[in-house]
Amino acid sequence: EPEVTQTPSHQVTQMGQEVILRCVPISNHLYFYWYRQILGQKVEFLVSFYNNEISEKSEIFDDQFSVERPDGSNFTLKIRSTKLEDSAMYFCASSEAGQLLRYEQYFGPGTRLTVT
Amino acid sequence: LAKTTQPISMDSYEGQEVNITCSHNNIATNDYITWYQQFPSQGPRFIIQGYKTKVTNEVASLFIPADRKSSTLSLPRVSLSDTAVYYCLVGAQASGGSYIPTFGRGTSLIVHP
Numbered sequence: 001e002p003e004v005t006q007t008p009s010h011q012v013t014q015m016g017q018e019v020i021l022r023c024v025p026i027s028n029h030l031y032f033y034w035y036r037q038i039l040g041q042k043v044e045f046l047v048s049f050y051n052n053e054i055s056e057k058s059e060i061f062d063d064q065f066s067v068e069r070p071d072g073s074n075f076t077l078k079i080r081s082t083k084l085e086d087s088a089m090y091f092c093a094s095s096e097a098g099q100l101l102r103y104e105q106y107f108g109p110g111t112r113l114t115v116t
Numbered sequence: 117l118a119k120t121t122q123p124i125s126m127d128s129y130e131g132q133e134v135n136i137t138c139s140h141n142n143i144a145t146n147d148y149i150t151w152y153q154q155f156p157s158q159g160p161r162f163i164i165q166g167y168k169t170k171v172t173n174e175v176a177s178l179f180i181p182a183d184r185k186s187s188t189l190s191l192p193r194v195s196l197s198d199t200a201v202y203y204c205l206v207g208a209q210a211s212g213g214s215y216i217p218t219f220g221r222g223t224s225l226i227v228h229p
Binding site for chain 2: 004041042043044045056057058089091093104105106107108109110
């Protein structure tokens with residue numbers, strides 16, 4: 001069964017540093033997403049991406065965040081200057097088609113980001 | 117902003133049917149209702165999706181009344197491996213105008229032997 005993969009599984013960084021979280025979506029999927037989950041809390045939508053541009057974003061996704069599809073397989077989330085409150089599990093997801101909630105999203109295993 | 121409400125936790129025993137209800141009073145006319153399952157330290161996993169009435173797949177059923185203000189996920193004959201957090205997901209319009217998926221706080225289901 002195809003799956004979404006994410007690297008690294010755990011990233012530790014110092015406050016103020018830049019981090020890049022990487023994801024490889026399922027190969028024939030066209031829509032890509034990032035979510036985060038602070039420990040013990042609910043899953044929160046960050047951004048959706050289609051056709052090399054952002055299609056939707058939440059209020060959490062401010063100027064310190066950016067997404068990119070640098071090649072035909074990877075999808076990245078960059079946090080420019082990390083803050084303590086960015087510590088969370090970050091999930092990448094992908095789906096075959098869009099209309100955000102109409103199609104099943106496949107989630108990766110997540111990257112645990114710890115900001116010290 | 118649409119909001120979903122689910123019970124925080126539920127307990128059941130192996131072999132029983134479990135029903136988890138989610139209320140979503142402000143669901144949009146064209147919105148679908150999706151349920152996900154999440155195990156500790158893993159990403160959410162799609163269970164089932166529906167728009168109205170009843171949907172059934174190999175793992176669950178989803179019941180949606182005519183007013184669509186709630187939905188009930190039904191898990192037949194649960195096993196220990198069904199112990200997980202279950203989320204219902206609907207769309208919500210954020211303050212900036214974007215329409216974004218909104219997870220509820222989830223229901224922690226514990227299945228006992």
